Amino acid sequence: MKEYILITGASSGIGYEMANELAAKGLNLILVARTEAKLQQMQSELINRYGILVQYFATDLSDVNAAKNLYQKVKDENLLVTHLVNNAGVGNYGNFTETPLEEELSIIQLNISSLVVLSKLFAQDMVKRKSGRIMNIASVVAFLPMPYFSVYSATKAFVRAFSETLAAELEGTGVIVSSLYPGTVDTGFTTPEMQTTNLHKTKPMTPKEVAMQGVKHLLVGSGKKVVGFQNWFNAKLPNFVPDGIMMKIKKGLASQKSK
Helix, strand or coil, X not given: CCEEEEEECCCCHHHHHHHHHHHHCCCCEEEEECCHHHHHHHHHHXXXXXXXXXXXXXXXXXXXXXXXXXXHHHHHCXXXXXXXXXXXXXXXXXXXXXXXXXXXXXXXHHHHHXXXXXXXXXXXXXXXXXXXXXXXXXXXXXXXXCCCCHHHHXXXXXXXXXXXXXXXXXXXXXXXXXXXXXXXXXXXXXXXXXXXXXXXXXXXXXXXXXXXXXXXXXXXXXXXXXXXXXXXXXXXXXXXXXXXXXXXXXXXXXXXXXX
């Protein structure tokens, strides 16, 4: 049976670049994203360029039943997933009392619930085979929860806690669970409303830079990896700066930049 790496959020940003990096290594892929036209184009390009096998499923993982349905489709197609990359994610910016509730429930569904469903179902198969790898894409805000990004920050803190505890549970089973923590990345994720003081002063990393480190971590790494020295340093700050002062700093960083 042919082996595949499944990537969610594969049609743009970090997921897109990871797909290309993995394809260049001759690894077969299952691409998951919402837009079928983009997936079809990626499938054609990757097959023609690298001669690998590429399957895709156009799926909106912010829907409640989408993750279960995706897993069942993979099983129905008799595809063997040896590596799972939970990359799909979304966020928003603004005062919590003013941002749309339905939008935030959708963020929680995508960033947390679907990630948990896919991790559980594929991990169960991996444990039976005594091999497999799962990598969850979090964010440096998992260490530095930001005002005005309250729900997004909380979802990434969940991903961090979930990844670390699941890795400990599965130790010795042959299944490796890891997590990746990029900072600001130059993707469509960053909306004009997110052009805060922090983003204005800090040059974002490119998706390709993050993807290159992410691929290495997926294939041979373990535990958590913060991408970039500045992000690593920032993630350590709460260990040394009192909570109240740290939150004031973060609120300033997350505020809208001056026009």
